[in-house]
Amino acid sequence: MRPLDPRLVRRSATVRTHLVWSVALGALTAVLIIGVSWCIAEVVSRRFDGREVLLLPLVIVAAFGLRAAIAWAHGVVSERAAIRVKAELRSEVVDDLLDPRRVGARPESGRLVALLGPGMDAFDGYVGRFLPQLALAVIVPTAVVAVIAWTDLLSAVIIVVTLPLIGVFMWLVGVLTRDRVERRWAAMERLARHFTDVLDGLVVLKVFGRRQERGLREVGDRHRLETMRALRLAFLSSLVLELIATISVALVAVSVGLRVVEGHLELRDAMFVLLLAPEAYLPVRRVGTMFHDSTEGATATAELLDLLDHERHEGTLAPPAGPAPIAVRAARLTHPGRTAASLAVDDLTVEPGEFLAVVGRSGGGKSTLLDVLLGFERLDAGEVSVGGTPLADLDVTAWRESVAWVPQTPHLVAGTLADNVALGQPGASREEIASAALDAGLDLGLDRVVREGTTDLSAGERRRVAVARALLRARRSGAWLVLLDEPTAGLDARHEATVLAALRDSGATVIVVTHRPETVAAADRVVEVAA
Structure with a gap:
């Protein structure tokens, strides 16, 4: 399952605008991270040498405040984008179902209920949090590694070698969770379809004394079990990603510390690298953490786009005005x-x-x-x-x-x-x-x-x-x-x-x-x- 379906980008202007904002705010976030890390490293280095730090602490406080403001703005833009995308897709699905030029069978009502209800609700995690974090995971590590390479090439090499491990484990987690997500989504559709069928035939069921509590309870329990299995796998995968990132940062710290002790690396550069190293892994780790939050939204997106992706009548000729063979x-x-x-x-x-x-x-x-x-x-x-x-x-x-x-x-x-x-x-x-x-x-x-x-x-x-x-x-x-x-x-x-x-x-x-x-x-x- 692709993290971003190209059909969604082509179809939704809101998603394209949202991605542009995410890239711009991500780039600004990367600049602030690098700037704050340099200022902190400079302050520590000067204090060790007994020099004055002057206005640098105020600059650091202002930069942290600006970074918080950017994070808040990013969250607001993301939430509004999720709301707009949901409204656009819901409207597009309804228009598509009513479009006289549509070719093909209409989807089942139970499937539509699952897609336009819980499926659309999952867009908050997918569009609102996962896609912005995906942009940060590309921009921030790239900028951080480039700056670290300019400061200390060995530390950059360690990060470049270990960073893909997170991606590899994320891929393995994705392979393991794909079936879980599909089974949970199938359980959700089954629950919606069963509930819709019960409502449609409620009068007949009551007349013949057929109680449906047991059936609804069994379908609901199946959905609950699939959800809990997916959550357990999500927690375990998050633990694995945190462990890999922690070990990778420790390797950088050990390398930097030894070279500072031996006098091969200045304290300011060492502090700068140590402060930046976790920032190279953090956005990627967050993508892995949010992956499970986004899978249901990505699945619903694929289902909706498949629903909208069909043939339409293209004919324009006028039919005969009267009876014709x-x-x-x-x-x-x-x-x-x-x-x-x-x-x-x-x-x-x-x-x-x-x-x-x-x-x-x-x-x-x-x-x-x-x-x-x-x-x-x-x-x-x-x-x-x-x-x-x-x-x-x-x-x-x-x-x-x-x-x-x-x-x-x-x-x-x-x-x-x-x-x-x-x-x-x-x-x-x-x-x-x-x-x-x-x-x-x-x-x-x-x-x-x-x-x-x-x-x-x-x-x-x-x-x-x-x-x-x-x-x-x-x-x-x-x-x-x-x-x-x-x-x-x-x-x-x-x-x-x-x-x-x-x-x-x-x-x-x-x-x-x-x-x-x-x-x-x-x-x-x-x-x-x-x-």
């Missing part, structure tokens, strides 16, 4: 994690105004075909064309204005039934809404209030709401293509006949995925899809 040629699509194809259609043409039934076994690619036609998925091979123009070249937002869609699980919004039927058609009149509801067999009061969940209406009633919504869209917005995924499942024979008659009378091109023999019998043509 739709052709699917040699279409192949395989979802990630699967070896078998999710969709395989060799040759399919849908004529304008045709009522086409798509049948096949479950998992054969019927719903995937609708996702491809809607632009939610992109083919691995083959082509879909509308009126002779490849679907990939069309403006996907304008194309979806020509489509009315009834998903397998229709979504309701909080409000009245009329509000749900008119979703996406804010200017629809009461008469238009009532007509679409009647044609869809929705024999419920339009003023009936429903909640966002799925408990207010039955599955068949929700599907009829979605069909009424599609009919209203076709009539008001000129949508000439109606895509339906199991629209008559859960409907009795009377309501199914009403829905099918309304779809046939709509005059639109209708593609319906179904297992129902009555729906298949009502179609102009039946196509079997088998991936």
Whole structure:
């Protein structure tokens, strides 16, 4: 795992600005460290010789005060940068999920909860503390070693030889902790996903008397154990880094002390080197200490950037204004994690105004075909064309204005039934809404209030709401293509006949995925899809 993902630097202007500030403040910190060390060494040397120190103590006090002010400013800049980066990424994730040009499946809600919640909270340690310390770990040791080499070459050689040992042990610690961090993050995602699933099915679980305290306790204990294992490893690795740095500074001190006693090195230079030597190791040690604090933030960063790193529709051509033939040629699509194809259609043409039934076994690619036609998925091979123009070249937002869609699980919004039927058609009149509801067999009061969940209406009633919504869209917005995924499942024979008659009378091109023999019998043509 890289300490700084280049994608984050390219994507976030705040991170770039933050790194510039970190480098500038780090350079100023290095200058102050060197200056203070020289002043202290000069004071000690003069007092041993019996000379006056004059204003040097005041300079040292002022330098320490300035160094504290810079450290405070660095902390403030870092915390504000972390807050801004979190806000920017949260906003970018939400915009990305709502972007109509996005291609690919949406992430699971449990994963999103873990990323945008605890994952984002870890940015305080990653962006706010680790990245600034990373800049200090590069600038300060480089400057200190250069000055020590100018003063005493042997001490500089000892530091140059021993300093990489900290880096080597940090790498070993990183290798050992990588699995721990990944397992802890997986436990966090599992906990979030389990809790979300329990909330979604809470009513059903209560009805059937299924208590979830034990499951939540087991998942929570697993997360706690993984966290404690990661913390134990963090404390042990910090001890190792401190021990290496202490031994390295002791080697410099022994070398300097012997040469002072033998008269080969002046006291002022010896004090200067002794004061600077720990400063060469300190920033690197702090990076090692903060590494564990940053790993969760770095993991969350990689997950978020992977989530944002996907294909988008680039087409700009206007779709046909009216009904046009739709052709699917040699279409192949395989979802990630699967070896078998999710969709395989060799040759399919849908004529304008045709009522086409798509049948096949479950998992054969019927719903995937609708996702491809809607632009939610992109083919691995083959082509879909509308009126002779490849679907990939069309403006996907304008194309979806020509489509009315009834998903397998229709979504309701909080409000009245009329509000749900008119979703996406804010200017629809009461008469238009009532007509679409009647044609869809929705024999419920339009003023009936429903909640966002799925408990207010039955599955068949929700599907009829979605069909009424599609009919209203076709009539008001000129949508000439109606895509339906199991629209008559859960409907009795009377309501199914009403829905099918309304779809046939709509005059639109209708593609319906179904297992129902009555729906298949009502179609102009039946196509079997088998991936």
